[in-house]
Amino acid sequence: MTFTLHGIAISGGYAIGRAQLYSHDRLEVPHYVLRKADIGSEVTRFDAAVAEVRAEYGYLSEHIPEGAPSELAAFLDLHTLILDDAMISQAPKGLIRQTACNAEWALAQQTEALLAQFESFEDAYLRERQQDVKQVADKLLKALLGHPGQAPMKVSDEPTILVAHDLSPSDMVLFKRHTFAGFITDLGGTTSHTAILARSLNISSVMALHHARSLIQEGDVLIVDGIAGVVVVNPDQLILDEYQLRSDQWRLEQQKLKRLKSSPSATLDGEVVELLGNIDLPQDVFDALDENVAGIGLFRSEFLFMNRPDLPPEDEQFEAYRDVAAAMKGRPVVIRTLDSGADKSLDWMSEVSVNPALGLRAIRFCLAEPRLFVTQLRAILRASHYGQVRILIPMLSSLDELDQTLELIALAKAELEREGQPFNPGVPIGGMVEIPAVALAAEWFAQKLDFLSIGTNDLIQYTLAIDRTDDAVAHLYDPLHPAVLQLLAHTLRVGQRLKRPVSVCGEMAGDPKMTRLLLGLGLRSFSMHPAHLMAVKQQIMHSHLSSLTPLAAKLLKAGRPDRIQTYLERINAL
Numbered sequence: 373m374t375f376t377l378h379g380i381a382i383s384g385g386y387a388i389g390r391a392q393l394y395s396h397d398r399l400e401v402p403h404y405v406l407r408k409a410d411i412g413s414e415v416t417r418f419d420a421a422v423a424e425v426r427a428e429y430g431y432l433s434e435h436i437p438e439g440a441p442s443e444l445a446a447f448l449d450l451h452t453l454i455l456d457d458a459m460i461s462q463a464p465k466g467l468i469r470q471t472a473c474n475a476e477w478a479l480a481q482q483t484e485a486l487l488a489q490f491e492s493f494e495d496a497y498l499r500e501r502q503q504d505v506k507q508v509a510d511k512l513l514k515a516l517l518g519h520p521g522q523a524p525m526k527v528s529d530e531p532t533i534l535v536a537h538d539l540s541p542s543d544m545v546l547f548k549r550h551t552f553a554g555f556i557t558d559l560g561g562t563t564s565h566t567a568i569l570a571r572s573l574n575i576s577s578v579m580a581l582h583h584a585r586s587l588i589q590e591g592d593v594l595i596v597d598g599i600a601g602v603v604v605v606n607p608d609q610l611i612l613d614e615y616q617l618r619s620d621q622w623r624l625e626q627q628k629l630k631r632l633k634s635s636p637s638a639t640l641d642g643e644v645v646e647l648l649g650n651i652d653l654p655q656d657v658f659d660a661l662d663e664n665v666a667g668i669g670l671f672r673s674e675f676l677f678m679n680r681p682d683l684p685p686e687d688e689q690f691e692a693y694r695d696v697a698a699a700m701k702g703r704p705v706v707i708r709t710l711d712s713g714a715d716k717s718l719d720w721m722s723e724v725s726v727n728p729a730l731g732l733r734a735i736r737f738c739l740a741e742p743r744l745f746v747t748q749l750r751a752i753l754r755a756s757h758y759g760q761v762r763i764l765i766p767m768l769s770s771l772d773e774l775d776q777t778l779e780l781i782a783l784a785k786a787e788l789e790r791e792g793q794p795f796n797p798g799v800p801i802g803g804m805v806e807i808p809a810v811a812l813a814a815e816w817f818a819q820k821l822d823f824l825s826i827g828t829n830d831l832i833q834y835t836l837a838i839d840r841t842d843d844a845v846a847h848l849y850d851p852l853h854p855a856v857l858q859l860l861a862h863t864l865r866v867g868q869r870l871k872r873p874v875s876v877c878g879e880m881a882g883d884p885k886m887t888r889l890l891l892g893l894g895l896r897s898f899s900m901h902p903a904h905l906m907a908v909k910q911q912i913m914h915s916h917l918s919s920l921t922p923l924a925a926k927l928l929k930a931g932r933p934d935r936i937q938t939y940l941e942r943i944n945a946l
């Protein structure tokens with residue numbers, strides 16, 4: 373049956389492929405298609421893993437240590453019973469035979485179906501056994517992973533669309549290694565870090581679909597329309613043909629935009645505009661170089677800290693920062709210090725704030741953990757010897773915080789000097805304007821800093837009191853709110869007056885509908901995901917500052933949303 377789901381469009385383009393349902397436990401489960409001839413040996417491999425886990429339970433039952441809790445024996449018996457149940461020890465073999473998938477994937481699918489059944493049990497005792505089933509399945513999965521299949525790993529050639537209830541930014545980092553044609557989620561806001569990472573993967577995606585994960589079945593054919601925010605499930609041939617056409621046209625437009633790569637980024641009246649790239653991981657620098665960026669305007673260093681149980685040591689961080697600095701060959705690289713917390717939680721951060729977006733995140737966390745912070749500062753400073761590195765401090769709110777940060781930077785420098793380690797003593801220090809208080813007091817912050825970078829994602833979140841990850845309030849997220857525009861314009865004016873460069877590195881900078889307005893407000897440095905660079909450059913190249921600046925000034929005074937919208941349309945039609 374064909375049906376349509378509506379959500380928030382996250383990243384452009386169209387994708388057509390088969391649904392792959394995702395649960396957190398399944399991400400690292402390998403999935404490949406077997407040759408017919410290998411199906412028998414895969415079933416044998418599965419049986420061997422079951423036998424191995426059964427033997428382990430048997431051994432443990434016979435060697436229960438003295439003083440162990442009395443429930444241990446009963447627990448082992450229960451787990452053996454679960455293991456021997458046909459639903460665990462037989463059903464996956466049926467899946468291997470029917471769908472020619474590998475044993476790990478068959479087990480993961482069967483476990484998910486089983487756990488969903490447990491969820492519906494009325495009896496609380498039975499519902500709680502869910503956990504036991506999960507533990508047995510995990511053990512079996514580990515046994516299988518310890519004995520990977522011999523069959524050549526042929527990943528299905530068909531494009532796949534990942535369907536998830538929710539994804540965390542750390543999940544998204546892992547996806548950088550996978551090749552999905554698109555992905556869709558039930559939850560998520562337009563500037564959540566998950567959405568930002570989706571854009572960085574440059575694949576079609578739609579979020580906030582609410583019931584996609586429960587309505588869509590594994591293997592359903594999906595069309596993801598990342599422009600309109602629509603997902604079509606099991607489309608008929610007519611719809612498929614229509615979307616194939618749209619997809620081809622879209623790809624053509626993207627190719628045309630690529631032709632602007634070597635054109636200078638300047639307005640029609642000759643004003644040069646700096647276009648910088650945002651990156652999450654060191655290897656992303658090559659995507660940025662591909663788009664001919666003038667530099668890296670935001671290296672979100674926190675992604676180096678994700679998906680690991682420990683902290684990245686100083687040398688490891690240094691190598692990552694140095695590699696980016698060296699790859700950019702003298703072009704500036706703005707490294708933002710650890711911006712953890714809120715939706716970017718790290719594995720070893722056990723404390724969960726009551727209200728994480730307002731809690732101990734970013735610079736607040738770093739100042740509470742000075743040794744961790746100094747380690748990162750040392751690594752960045754050491755990398756400054758290999759390129760044009762700049763340091764950016766996230767989520768500043770008070771001048772005291774800034775003073776403490778500057779002291780710790782001085783301390784890191786003094787340590788390196790004593791050790792004879794080379795670094796750039798004049799490394800520029802910038803602050804992010806993400807909290808309305810800092811925008812309003814930009815003057816005093818700018819006096820102590822070398823540059824400012826406006827993080828519109830958080831600035832909008834904090835100005836309008838809207839959780840950027842919560843799709844229930846996503847409709848209130850408004851970059852054109854007069855308060856947001858006043859804060860932006862004020863910060864830009866302060867920068868001009870005090871001669872401190874100001875850039876915008878939030879998602880607003882990569883939205884071509886906003887380019888001319890930002891130019892008109894005085895912005896001359898945009899930092900965005902490299903995939904958006906050409907569309908923004910196209911806007912710049914067709915802009916006349918002398919005509920759009922007076923209109924931007926009028927828009928700033930317009931106040932009412934309908935009037936702001938009218939002015940924006942006029943600016944974009946110039």
Ligand code: PEP
Nearest residue numbers: 827828829830877878879
């Ligand atoms: C921002 O808040 O706009 C920003 C660039 O930082 P992040 O999106 O990583 O919070």
Ligand code: MG
Nearest residue numbers: 806827829830
């Ligand atoms: Mg931010």
